[in-house]
Amino acid sequence: MKKIYHLSTCSTCQRIIKDLQPLVDFELQDIKTQPITNDQLEQMQSLSNSYEALFSKRAVLYRERNLKEQELSEDDFKSLILEQYTFLKRPVIIVDDQIFIGNSKKVVEAAKKAIHS
Numbered sequence: 001m002k003k004i005y006h007l008s009t010c011s012t013c014q015r016i017i018k019d020l021q022p023l024v025d026f027e028l029q030d031i032k033t034q035p036i037t038n039d040q041l042e043q044m045q046s047l048s049n050s051y052e053a054l055f056s057k058r059a060v061l062y063r064e065r066n067l068k069e070q071e072l073s074e075d076d077f078k079s080l081i082l083e084q085y086t087f088l089k090r091p092v093i094i095v096d097d098q099i100f101i102g103n104s105k106k107v108v109e110a111a112k113k114a115i116h117s
Contacts, residue, residue: 047099051077
């Protein structure tokens with residue numbers, strides 16, 4: 001499976017996708033117009049071994065809801081991501097059995113290597 005979960009309105013996601021070209025046989029899913037399903041999230045979790053790793057603590061709602069002050073469980077992270085797409089750290093890039101989460105240079109370079117190897 002080759003897939004990228006992204007936000008088409010996010011300039012960082014756009015830049016990363018452009019940088020990863022050519023993306024042969026990749027499916028791109030805009031999580032705003034095509035929300036992630038429970039099954040998709042569970043697949044991401046099985047590759048990353050953590051819902052927290054998939055969770056964006058930079059989301060505006062994270063601060064607005066004062067979630068930093070709460071003790072969140074893996075189930076909480078999962079529920080929040082399914083409830084609101086902005087809680088998914090993006091982009092999430094899946095290349096066969098590997099997952100790359102987020103937009104750090106290190107993660108993007110590793111994804112690029114996996115895609116073009």
